Amino acid sequence: MTLRARLVLLALWLALLAGLLAYILGALKISTDLRSFMPPARTPEQRLLLDEIGEGPGSRLLLLAIDGDEPDTLADISKALVPKIRGDARFVRAMNGEGDIGALADDLLPYRYLLSPTLDAERFDAAMLRDQLQQRVQDLGSPAAAWFKPLLANDPTLETLKLAEAWAPPGEPERYAEVWFTRDGTTALLLAETVAGGFDPAAQRDAQDALDGWFREAAKDTKARLVLSGPGVFTVRINATTSAEANRIGLYDSIGFITLLLLAYRRVGTVMAGALPLVSGGLAGMAAMALVFGGAHGITLAFGFTLIGVAQDYPIHLFSHLRRDRTPAAVASLLWPTLATGVASTCIAYLAFFASGVDGLEQLAVFTIVGLATAALTTRFGLVHLLGSRPHDAADSAWLAALWRRLARLPRPRWLAPLLAIAAVAAMIWAPGAFWENNLAALTPAPPDLVAQDTRLRQELGAPDVRYLLVIEGADADAVLAASEKLEPKLAQLQRDAAIGGYELPSRYLPSLATQRARQANLPDPATLRSALDDAQQGLPFKPGSFDAFLRDVEAARALPPLTAERFLASPLGLRLKAQLQPRDGHWIGLVTLSGVADRDALIGLAAQPDTPARLLDLKNASESLVAAYRTRVLYSLAVAALLLVVVVTVALRRRSRVLRVLLPMAVTTLLILAVLRLCGVSLSLFHLIALVLAAGLGLDYALFFEHVEDDEHEQRRTLHAILVCSASTFLVFLLLALSSLPVLRAIGTTVTLGVAFNFALALLLTRPRQEIPHAR
Amino acid sequence: MPLGSRAAPEPPACSTDCPSAQTVALIEKLKRPLPAQTGYTEVRFVQMLDAPLTLRGELTYSSADELGKRVVSPYEETTTIANGQVQIARPGKPAKRFSLKRAPALAGFLESFSATLAGDAQRLARSYVLTSDGDAAHWRLDLVPRDPALARHVQRVVIRGHESTPRCFEIEETGGDSSLLLVDALANTAIDGTPDRKALQQLCQRAP
Numbered sequence: 001m002t003l004r005a006r007l008v009l010l011a012l013w014l015a016l017l018a019g020l021l022a023y024i025l026g027a028l029k030i031s032t033d034l035r036s037f038m039p040p041a042r043t044p045e046q047r048l049l050l051d052e053i054g055e056g057p058g059s060r061l062l063l064l065a066i067d068g069d070e071p072d073t074l075a076d077i078s079k080a081l082v083p084k085i086r087g088d089a090r091f092v093r094a095m096n097g098e099g100d101i102g103a104l105a106d107d108l109l110p111y112r113y114l115l116s117p118t119l120d121a122e123r124f125d126a127a128m129l130r131d132q133l134q135q136r137v138q139d140l141g142s143p144a145a146a147w148f149k150p151l152l153a154n155d156p157t158l159e160t161l162k163l164a165e166a167w168a169p170p171g172e173p174e175r176y177a178e179v180w181f182t183r184d185g186t187t188a189l190l191l192a193e194t195v196a197g198g199f200d201p202a203a204q205r206d207a208q209d210a211l212d213g214w215f216r217e218a219a220k221d222t223k224a225r226l227v228l229s230g231p232g233v234f235t236v237r238i239n240a241t242t243s244a245e246a247n248r249i250g251l252y253d254s255i256g257f258i259t260l261l262l263l264a265y266r267r268v269g270t271v272m273a274g275a276l277p278l279v280s281g282g283l284a285g286m287a288a289m290a291l292v293f294g295g296a297h298g299i300t301l302a303f304g305f306t307l308i309g310v311a312q313d314y315p316i317h318l319f320s321h322l323r324r325d326r327t328p329a330a331v332a333s334l335l336w337p338t339l340a341t342g343v344a345s346t347c348i349a350y351l352a353f354f355a356s357g358v359d360g361l362e363q364l365a366v367f368t369i370v371g372l373a374t375a376a377l378t379t380r381f382g383l384v385h386l387l388g389s390r391p392h393d394a395a396d397s398a399w400l401a402a403l404w405r406r407l408a409r410l411p412r413p414r415w416l417a418p419l420l421a422i423a424a425v426a427a428m429i430w431a432p433g434a435f436w437e438n439n440l441a442a443l444t445p446a447p448p449d450l451v452a453q454d455t456r457l458r459q460e461l462g463a464p465d466v467r468y469l470l471v472i473e474g475a476d477a478d479a480v481l482a483a484s485e486k487l488e489p490k491l492a493q494l495q496r497d498a499a500i501g502g503y504e505l506p507s508r509y510l511p512s513l514a515t516q517r518a519r520q521a522n523l524p525d526p527a528t529l530r531s532a533l534d535d536a537q538q539g540l541p542f543k544p545g546s547f548d549a550f551l552r553d554v555e556a557a558r559a560l561p562p563l564t565a566e567r568f569l570a571s572p573l574g575l576r577l578k579a580q581l582q583p584r585d586g587h588w589i590g591l592v593t594l595s596g597v598a599d600r601d602a603l604i605g606l607a608a609q610p611d612t613p614a615r616l617l618d619l620k621n622a623s624e625s626l627v628a629a630y631r632t633r634v635l636y637s638l639a640v641a642a643l644l645l646v647v648v649v650t651v652a653l654r655r656r657s658r659v660l661r662v663l664l665p666m667a668v669t670t671l672l673i674l675a676v677l678r679l680c681g682v683s684l685s686l687f688h689l690i691a692l693v694l695a696a697g698l699g700l701d702y703a704l705f706f707e708h709v710e711d712d713e714h715e716q717r718r719t720l721h722a723i724l725v726c727s728a729s730t731f732l733v734f735l736l737l738a739l740s741s742l743p744v745l746r747a748i749g750t751t752v753t754l755g756v757a758f759n760f761a762l763a764l765l766l767t768r769p770r771q772e773i774p775h776a777r
Numbered sequence: 778m779p780l781g782s783r784a785a786p787e788p789p790a791c792s793t794d795c796p797s798a799q800t801v802a803l804i805e806k807l808k809r810p811l812p813a814q815t816g817y818t819e820v821r822f823v824q825m826l827d828a829p830l831t832l833r834g835e836l837t838y839s840s841a842d843e844l845g846k847r848v849v850s851p852y853e854e855t856t857t858i859a860n861g862q863v864q865i866a867r868p869g870k871p872a873k874r875f876s877l878k879r880a881p882a883l884a885g886f887l888e889s890f891s892a893t894l895a896g897d898a899q900r901l902a903r904s905y906v907l908t909s910d911g912d913a914a915h916w917r918l919d920l921v922p923r924d925p926a927l928a929r930h931v932q933r934v935v936i937r938g939h940e941s942t943p944r945c946f947e948i949e950e951t952g953g954d955s956s957l958l959l960v961d962a963l964a965n966t967a968i969d970g971t972p973d974r975k976a977l978q979q980l981c982q983r984a985p
Contacts, residue, residue: 071861140823141830142865143846143856143883144873146930149952152825176861177876185860541826 006386013276013382020283028286029295030202042629045615045622048471048589058466058593059198059231059619060092063457064190064211065182068225074188075177080218081211085192090207092193092579097172097180108571112159113523113557114516116166124157124524124554129536132157137540154549166508167576173460182460189461193579198231198466201239202298208236229454231466234446241447245742253733260732264725265319266392273386274315280382281311281375285367296367297360303690304367306748309733310346310697311375313726314339315383317705320722321715322391328384336380338708342701343376345648352640356633394721395714404717407764417664417766424668424675431678436631437685438624445743462502464593468603470614472506472590477565477581480590481512483613487592490612494602501596506580509573516562523558526551590614627686634689641693645700653707662707665762666699673754687747695755698730702759706767727760796907801898803909803916806941808896812839816964820972821956831968836960841891858887881930886948886958889920889934893943905934915939915982937981945981957981 041047064081066074078096085094113119122128136156139148151160173180173189180189192211196203208228215226261271285304289296317339321331350372353365394400428435457463470487474480484507491503511519524532530551565581565588568574580591592614597603607616650659670692677684702723709716734756737749796804814837821830837845842861848854855866863880866872877884892901901907904927905920920934928951935947939962946958957977959966963984 137826137830138852138854138867140826141819141821141832141848142854143863143880144865144875145821145823145954146880146882146950147875149825149954175874175876541828541830543825543827546825 009382009385010273013280013386017276017280017283020287024283024286024290027290027294030301031295031297041626043622043625045617046626046629048617048622058464058469060194060196061230061463062192062194062208062211062232063229063454063461063463064192065187065227065229065457066190066215066219066224067187067227069219069223071176071181071185071188073222074181074224075179077215077218077222077224078179078188078190081190081214084214084218085211088210090195090203090210092195093576094190094192095180096188096190097168097175098178108563108568108573109154109160110553110556110560111563112155112163113554114519114560114563115511116159116162116519117511118157118159118162119519119522120515123522124529124532126532126535129156129532130538130540133536133540133542137542153547154553156547156550167573172462180461189457191461191463194232196232199235201235204232205236205239208233227453227457229450229457234450234454237450238446242742242744245740246745249736249740249745253736256732256736257729260725260729261316261319264394264721267388270319270387270391273383274312274319276386277315277375277379277383278308278311280378281308281371281373284374285371288366288370289363292366293359293363296363300360300363300367304364304371306690307364307368307694307697308371308375309730310694310701311372312729313698313701314343314376314379316726316729317701317722318379318383319391320394320725321718322387323393323395323714323718324390328387328391332380332384338704339376339380341649341652342697342704343372345645345652346697346700347372348648349641349645352637352644355640356637358630358633361633361637393718395717397717397721400717400721400724404713404720407720408768410765412768413765417668417762420668421671424671427675428671428678431675431681433678433681434683435678436628437683438627438631439620442743459596462595464504464595465597467618467620468594468597468600469617469619470503470592470594470607471617472592472614474588474590477583477588478513480581480588481507481510481565482514484590484592485512485515486611486613490606490609491592494599494606497599497602499597499599499602500594501598503595504580504593506577506590506592509577510563510565510568510581513562513564520558520560520562523554525558526555529554631686631689634686638689638693649700658707661767662700662703665703665759665766666696668762668766669699669755669758670696672758673751676754677751682747682750685747687744688751691748691751692755695752695759698726698752698756699759699763702727702763703767706763709768723760723763727756731756794906796898796902797909800907800909800918801902803918804893804898804901804907805896807893807938807943809894811894812837813894814838815960818959818964818966818968819956820959820968820974820977821954822974823954824952828971829974831972838891838894841895842887844887844890856883858883881927882948882950882956885922885927885931885934886946889936890946893918893936911982913940917982918943937978939984944984945977947978947981 066077079098082094082096082098085091133156136148136152139145140152148158151158174183174185175181176185176188181187182189194204194207196207198204211228212226215224219226258271261274262268265271282305285308286296286301289300317335318328318332321335322328323331347369350365350368353361353368356362356365472480472483472487474483484505488505488507491500491505494500495502507515523529533547533551565577569578569581580593582589582591594603603616606612607614646659646663649662653659653662673692673695674684677688682688705719705723709719731753734749734752737745738753740746740749814835817834817836819830819832819834821832823830831851832848833850834846834848837847839845842859844858846856846858848856853868857864857866858877861877862874863877863883864872864874877887888904889901892904898907901920904924905922908919910917910919916938918936918938920936922928922931922933930951932949932951935945935949936943937945937947942961944959944961944963946960947955948958949955955974957974959977959981963981966980
């Protein structure tokens with residue numbers, strides 16, 4: 001092809017890629033919510049975790065600490081922040097301790113006698129009222145008089161204050177200037193609950209950026225600082241450090257990779273053109289996901305790009321086999337059967353993932369199959385036409401010739417495969433530690449300073465535990481509330497026993513209809529109340545008629561229809577209840593949050609009692625069982641994929657001995673990687689499994705090319721060159737990942753690095769045909 | 778804010794309605810060593826009540842923002858103010874705690890009381906417009922809050938005294954309620970029947 005034609009082809013190719021990119025940017029929605037990557041729930045606990053509560057109300061709480069300036073300034077900032085948070089659709093609620101008095105909206109005020117527990121044990125008789133009025137006289141004489149005075153005419157027994165106290169969070173922090181502060185008085189404290197789950201990094205970052213913006217606005221011209229904590233903050237931080245480290249390693253990788261290719265092929269244009277198939281494959285894969293699913297999960301993309309990394313080997317095979325007496329197209333057509341066997345068998349194997357029934361895995365299958373096929377086809381039919389006609393011939397290299405001769409003399413120990421396999425299986429069986437790591441968080445640990453800070457703030461705020469939760473289910477809201485009332489004395493006992501620090505029940509905000517009716521029945525009729533009040537006032541200095549408003553309110557309360565959950569949820573206070581009482585698919589669930597869980601067994605014991613109307617949900621267990629379920633799906637898919645791979649390779653190579661020589665190194669390598677990881681005390685995670693699949697794909701390619709050697713010694717040297725460049729570049733790229741400080745990157749890195757080394761060595765020893773030995777000198 | 782702004786940059790002592798030299802001299806004469814302690818009798822006139830409340834007890838004043846106020850009759854109640862926080866304790870009941878800002882009348886009293894006992898005319902003039910009247914033997918000092926937040930609740934504090942000793946603190950709240958606190962030589966004033974505000978004011982002004 002002329003230079004001009006090559007430039008036109010390049011321009012067309014790049015234009016096509018730009019078009020694909022534009023389509024992807026418009027059509028592909030990237031989701032980051034971990035839940036959409038998980039398989040459908042099987043147990044009730046998993047269903048609750050996935051469908052109903054996200055990762056639990058505790059995980060959606062952000063803890064805000066403001067310090068660095070005078071307490072008055074901090075309090076003002078705290079007061080300025082809360083209305084902004086409350087007015088935003090990204091947040092469920094915000095609390096800073098402020099605004100307790102009159103928290104009951106005016107239209108619900110008459111309900112105070114139905115909501116407050118006073119009438120459960122007491123009656124508005126002369127003795128009770130007299131005691132209350134005597135206390136009110138003292139209140140009027142006390143320094144707090146200004147506080148009580150506006151309430152007295154309507155509410156001489158101060159039910160509104162009792163409700164405000166009852167609704168204050170358990171273990172409420174100290175206050176200064178009406179808002180929460182740490183005990184030492186240096187830091188203002190707030191709680192904000194996001195709508196998004198704590199483990200959704202994109203939505204969490206959005207919410208946290210909004211908080212930061214409001215804070216900067218409120219704290220203008222002050223020295224105040226905002227510190228955020230909570231699971232959502234960890235998620236954002238981990239996400240940022242992981243991608244920052246991955247990007248940094250990626251940069252070093254690219255530099256090393258390009259240097260290696262330049263050394264190997266000595267042509268800048270060739271090396272640059274070599275990137276086109278992989279880029280094309282990635283873009284085509286993403287476009288296919290946009291077309292089929294309309295969106296993709298962030299994890300799918302990350303895993304997917306790891307998996308199609310094997311496509312970088314396709315141009316390398318082509319480049320290493322280039323020679324001056326043949327056009328690149330002719331070289332490619334000779335290589336194609338071998339390359340196509342590898343690509344086709346890998347793609348067909350990935351079909352197994354498509355049938356897994358898990359969204360994330362189906363996306364992964366589409367992305368990988370389309371990506372690998374595109375990369376192979378563009379290498380074969382596009383890249384070849386871009387290359388110049390005077391390539392660097394790898395077979396000319398003297399050191400390669402020397403290496404080839406040495407390698408050709410290596411023995412072919414047939415006994416090696418079974419020996420290694422047995423040793424590996426034995427090592428796996430007897431290696432210490434847990435085989436599987438179900439706690440995904442262990443792979444992305446939160447920085448210890450953040451954890452320590454979170455613990456401190458959580459104690460100051462009495463914020464609920466992120467792990468344990470009691471769940472009440474009922475046919476309607478009232479059934480849940482009634483069950484919640486039944487649970488109250490049991491939890492109070494646990495609190496007295498110091499098994500838990502505190503608890504928050506839905507019925508704390510809204511009693512059941514039956515309880516409300518019982519309290520209503522205990523309200524005296526107007527005449528009785530008036531005479532009791534007159535008796536109570538004897539000898540006390542209140543002016544006549546001081547409590548007429550009280551008499552009117554009680555009379556009104558006697559006729560009220562009990563307050564329903566629907567009505568309460570619609571009121572401003574309802575937001576607090578909504579976090580704990582929700583309708584769901586024809587039934588209602590109530591969530592009981594616990595704080596300061598000190599005795600796990602006591603909780604388990606409580607939940608096991610037959611008359612406990614609630615289930616204990618261990619969010620850590622539930623999410624670990626989900627991960628285990630997910631892994632089971634991946635393992636099934638992998639087993640089917642392995643079978644498919646054997647079938648495809650068998651069909652392509654036909655002879656049993658050839659099939660065995662190609663598949664054996666890959667299979668033994670997989671066992672060896674597992675054995676080494678387990679011997680090093682590593683528990684295996686999903687990330688290891690995905691990396692194993694990549695390693696197997698690489699091994700298949702090496703073996704296919706080693707197996708398919710020409711009689712021509714020069715051609716054999718070129719194949720050796722190709723596999724050397726492939727394995728060296730992959731080894732380099734993943735070795736850097738393996739050296740990462742982040743466990744998740746280390747997991748992928750070590751697995752693939754080991755895989756490349758074992759696959760190369762085993763393919764060399766087990767795959768090359770024995771009859772080639774006599775030709776070697 | 779009369780309190781809590783201690784570490785904030787000091788505003789100019791006084792720019793409008795500054796106290797006269799005579800008033801400043803009077804305040805500086807009132808300086809007392811700390812800690813100070815005195816019995817008191819407080820008469821509170823509350824509109825909701827048809828008779829005023831009379832309380833007796835003891836005041837302990839140990840530093841600029843720490844004040845103890847103990848009621849011993851007709852009931853027991855101990856109020857402690859420290860670091861802008863108020864705690865009210867009654868026997869057999871859990872203590873109530875709240876920010877001093879929630880009790881503006883108390884905040885106004887504390888500020889006027891502590892600045893007076895410190896003889897700090899500058900500080901007092903920052904928070905209040907000050908005027909004085911009378912002679913060295915019997916004087917009266919009027920404090921009108923400058924801070925709108927305090928002025929919403931406290932109309933005026935009137936301190937009456939004899940020579941270098943304040944004897945009465947009268948706090949007039951905006952809603953029409955008021956209280957008269959008799960200290961020092963007048964702390965044990967006998968109050969018979971229904972106390973009369975005018976008569977008490979006379980007593981504060983005239984007592985030898």
